[in-house]
Amino acid sequence: MTVDSALFERSACEVVDMLRREAVSPHDLLDTLAARVGRVERHVNALPTLCWERAHEHAEALLRKPVAERGVLCGLPVPIKDLAAVEGVRTTYGSRVYENFVPTTTDVTPAHLEANGAIIYAKSNSPEFGAGGHTYNDVLGLTRNPWNLSRSAGGSSGGAAAALASGTAWVAHGSDLAGSLRTPAAFCGVVGLRPTPGRVASGPARDPFDTLAVEGPMARNVADAALLLDAMCGADRRAPLSLSTPATPFLDHALRPRKPARVAYSPGLGIAEAEPEIREICAGAMERLAQDGIAVDQPRVDLSSGGRAFHVLRGVSYATGLADVLAEHRGLLNANVIGNIEYGLSLDGPSIAEARRTRGALFHEMSALLDEYEVVICPASIVPAFPVEQTYVKSAAGRQFSTYIDWLSITYGLTLLGLPVIAIPCGMTSDGMPVGIQIAGRPRGEAALLSVASAIEAIIGKWATHERELDSLMLTHA
Secondary structure (H helix, E strand, O other): OOOOHHHHHOOHHHHHHHHHOOOOOHHHHHHHHHHHHHHHHHHHOOOOEEOHHHHHHHHHHHHOOOHHHOOOOOOOEEEEEOOOOEOOEOOOOOOHHHOOOOOOOOOHHHHHHHHOOOEEEEEEOOOHHHOOOOOEEOOOEEOEEOOEEEEEOOOOOHHHHHHHHHOOOOEEEEEEOOOOOHHHHHHHOOEEEEOOOOOEOOOOOOOOOOOOOEEEEEEOOHHHHHHHHHHHOEOEOOEOOOOOOOOOOHHHHHOOOOOOOEEEEOOOOOOOOOOHHHHHHHHHHHHHHHHOOOEEEOOOOOOOOHHHHHHHHHHHHHHHHHHHHHHHHHHHOOHHHHHHHHHHHHOOHHHHHHHHHHHHHHHHHHHHHHHHOOOEEEEOOOOOOOEOOOOOOOEEOOEEOOOOOHHHHHHHHHHOOOOOEEEEEEEEOOOOOEEEEEEEOOOOOHHHHHHHHHHHHHHHOOOOHHHOOHHHHHHHHO
16 A cells, blocks of 8 residues: 555646656555545545445556556546446435445446546535535435535535545546536635536436536646546537537646636626625635736626526426436435425426526527626625535525525526536635635637636635645544
């Protein structure tokens, strides 16, 4: 066993470079991760399912290939969110229905990752079927925020974000429907990228034409997120909307930061209102951009009509994917999942048609705005990480919420538009919790978005937890 804790101070890009130079092996990385997981995972519960033996077998098979044939990641370990199947690895979807399920095949996205040199060593925790912005379920338990173990890590990719923040991953796979890559990134001080639908092939799915749910990368910085996106990309015949791998890797764009001349900033997108401290921190980040020569305008943005549209289209998605599970296993599902499916089944044609028209109108409005501004920026969450005892945010900024996902409107408003959106850290609350911003780019504009996000990251700073002493933090909050 070779354990080198100094590797956690290196970025994923640096570690991959070491792998290419054979200065370190995938086995070394797995041994180092195993030691780290043994120390911190009992506090955080980010990676409740581990598969070290399988990982070492895949690492050994990869090492039998020439370095040039080891793919984009060249043996970098990657955890997979527990909503995606991995052959031979327990995959629960956070549900008692699948508590003991071990798939015999691997889903499209993790298969692409393995084909590009990823070594899968763990499944990251998620709420049941990804339902909600707080990561807990009756099978694998609750995931805690490494910055403060009494706080939520967000959801539904909360396990992925907490693993990054606690030093048990260099990069992590996640997925996003209502903000599941972006909210956990904001809560845990890391980066989450929701790509354009089809940019990352996913499935197999009941509805392979769905454009609300996407899979994407999480990382500790923008460049590392771009690296993982490159490993996720590629068309797949099982995913009819999937896009081909671009000629120029996304990492190349991320490594060439380009400061935009003007950006649009909205404190709530017309659909949400953030808590005062969140507004203040995000406004401070915009001031830093302005001081660095970027013009920050606040044009009118109004996604308020998207609330009902999103609920309707999300309900259709749940009904399409899980109606049979409800019919067969109602007693094993939590109330939120049951409500989502039943709502979707209750919808009529006119309601769905109106939701689709609203979505189209909002896209055209935002597309016109993005003709004038290269990116639109807003808070990534309207609240900081909340106490783990809460199942969701019931009120914020004086507003009471009707459902368990209404507090996520600032993220799901952008989901509707189908734009690439990246969440990056932008500051800290007075009690030491991370705060993030979302940066939305032009349609299919990940390349330009990553270049701009890298420039903004360089101006406002990096806040990832791995730059702090995690062990003392965990002992303080244990």
